[in-house]
Amino acid sequence: MADKKLWTKYQEIDFFTKSLEVASPEQLFYTTEDKKYYAYWPKKYKGVKTTLQSRNAFIGAYTEKWSLELLKDIARELNVYAVRNVVCEELELTKGSPADVAICKTDSLIQKPEDIIAIFEVKMSIVWNWELLKTNSDYSLKCLGDYQTHQGNPGLLRSDSMLKAIGKSISVRISSLNSARIPIIILGNTPVTKSYYTKVDNLKNYGIIQGFWSLNxxxxxxxxxNIKSTKIEGFLRFDSFSEFRNNLLILLKEEQMFFAGMRTKHELGRFVEIANKEETYERKAEKLLSLMRD
Known part of the structure; x- marks a missing residue:
């Protein structure tokens, strides 16, 4: 399989170019008093600032479709499907809050838990700062610098994006026991902040989220x-499509189970003793999980 490109400046140029065919510059850029268009307010900018909400829907749709295309080829290797906006009422994935992308056994938008192989939440945005330049009737884009040069917090650097991803993942995890075997992965295009290093590792260690993965x-x-990975790889930055593909295939081919509970040491000891009577490691694990859930 050819090594596809991950997120680069090209994707951002492509996003703005295509979006300007259906949206005005004012819907996609912050506008200064002297009619300059910026993707983000530069750090040195001291003028009047306005908010920009209209770009969110455009970049959200673009990054979900882009992620879908990356996942399609990997899903095809397993003879399954990558599907956008998946609904599964049992897992609280509703029409109003579907899975951004999921790998499933069927290509339907409406899925049963047993047919969902993995769930992906896409938390990507514009990373670099851009100035939109207009010459006669044509537009061009000038890159002004990376995220350290502007006042925005793109992608996984934004705390509310992280909290939304965590909240939705917890909602799926506790909605049904049928979610226990489904990996949940957050796809981003930035690092996470240092304040989240321990949190993302804990979320992976507890089995709630299998990883915050940057495709930039x-x-x-x-x-x-910039960080390659946190201590136990709750956050990972992928440097090539093949690295992303290999890690995802390993995750999808491993049979894992989420479990959680608050039990006394006496109960846990008794459960371990009972489970240990089973013949194989797999049967021991199944028995222990069954006892934990009773």
Whole structure:
């Protein structure tokens, strides 16, 4: 399989170019008093600032479709499907809040839990700062710098994006026992902040989220240093499509189960003793999980 490109400046140019065919510059860029258009307010900008909400729907749709295309080829290797906006009422994935993308055994938008192989939440946005330049009737884009040069907090650097992803993942996890075997992955295009390093590792360790994965190999210009992974890989940055593909295939081919509970040491000891009577490791695990849930 050809090594596809991950997130680069090209995707952002492509996003703005295509979006400008259906949206005005004012819907996609912050506008200064002297009619300059910026993707984000530059750090040195001291003028009047306005808010920009209209771009969210455009970039959300673009990044979900982009992620879908990456996942389609990987799903095809397993003879399954990558599907966008998946609804599964039992897992509280509703029409109002579907899975951004899921890998499923069927290509239907409406899925049963047993047919969902993995769930992906896409938390990506514009990473670099851009100025939109207009020459006669044509537009061009000038890159002004990476996320350290502007006032925005894109992608996984934004706390409310992280909290929304965590909240939705917990909702899926506790909605039904049928969610226990389904990996949940958050796809981003930035690092996470240092304040989230321990949190993302804990979320992976507890089995709630299997990873916050950045698909942007170089979010900083001039080879700027940015984190490759946290201690137990709750966050991972992928530097090539093949690296992403290999990690995802390993995750999808492993049979894992989420479990959680608050039990006394006496109960846990008794459960372990009972489960240990089973013949294989797999049967021991199944018995222990069954006892934990009774």
């Amino acid at each position: 190999p170089s979010p900083l210009d001039n080879n700027g240093e």
